[in-house]
Amino acid sequence: MSMPSSSPRPKSQHPLTDLIISILIPSIIMMKLSGEEYLGSDGALILALAFPLGWGILELIRYRSFNWIALLGLVSTLLTGGIGLLRLDTQWLAVKEATVPCLLGVAVLVSTRTRYPLVRTLLYSPQILNIDKIQTHLEQRGVQAVFEQRLLRATYWLSSTFFFSATMNYILAKWLVTSPSGSEAFNAELGQMTLLSYPMIAIPCTLMMLGILYYLWRTIHGLTGLSLEEILAHPPQK
Template sequence: MSKKSENGLVNLLVNIAIPAIVLMKFSSDDWLGPVWGLIIALIFPFSYGLYDFIVRKERNALSIIGVVSIILTGGIGLLQLDPKWIAVKEAAVPLVIAGVLLVSMKTKTPLVEVLIGQVINLPKIRAAASSELLTKKLKITSYVVVFSFIVSAILNYVVSRIIVVSEPGSAAFTAELGRLTAVSYPFIALPSTSVMIIGIIWLIASLKKDTGLSLEDLLHENRSVKK
């Protein structure tokens, strides 16, 4: 039985947009209140992630990130910690990812190489190019991806400090958390994804030139454009 395909729009709505709206618009004392606002916001990514795991037999990374992010963000608000910890948390997520990617570069299976291997045909490229050349280009691409997450961390910290300024526990503070939830993902995903795509395009163009392989040969068959 084939897996049901992921609906990207629903994924974004349930894991990001709806929780953000709940935190921004319905977490005031006139509506749900901070505690129930946090709980309701958590239900969406948690339920969707659970559904995805049961139906598609896959872990939904966006749901996991959504749950963890909302718990940390909401928890900081409920504990009435200094708003600076929100900024620290927002910066910590991409920094941890960058750190994991850097550490994995010292192992036999670098994570960036694993991800790239889902798009390009590394075995065929290894047969056409020297191991030293391929390793060098993959390392450059890995550093580009790591750099993108570092940039995201800096942007997240700055944006968090700008948006979250109210007293912890207040309705304004909760609304700011929702606004931050809505904008923080683009500051992680868009720069990282854009730079990653640029890095992969550079890698493919460079390997195409050095190996003489066609684009169809460089990409996995299921990634190539069907004729």
């Protein structure tokens, strides 16, 4: 599952490449090369997991910054491989698929009680919005408290997207992956689950995120009078 970065990094110039390497290629490998006449179930699983794992490590090295969400994705990939290679009960796959986004949802809620709420990292961040200009106008109009209340509401909605993802991940894993782990059928079902997770989970979650961003823009525009162009962050001029 693709997740927002928690540290500044350039926006991906090739989102299609991310999709192909992280989802399409691993799915095809597990569905088509798991037979004993090809790589076998273990070989296909290891090769399939090597693509998102290697890509994630490359991304971490490329941007030279700690990215805890990317790290969480790498751990999730390793757990998936461990379940297959160790022949664990498939129930653990469903639990794992639900646990990762659920932990993110809980983290978003808990962070509201800290000095660093995650909504400011994931949505209300300098990489997306012109924070300095927005804060200046909020203070000038004396509506800082009103904005903080609405930002808290957006935080609750943000956490709900992760809980939605956790629920759908669990349902999809229980529905599709029913064969014993480590088998050829298990790999094929895992590949199907990976493919279907994009239209059934990633796209709805992305739309929910866009809805929250739209709510933030409407809130900021209504409280400050700034236009969309003034609200959005602009890359530094070379």
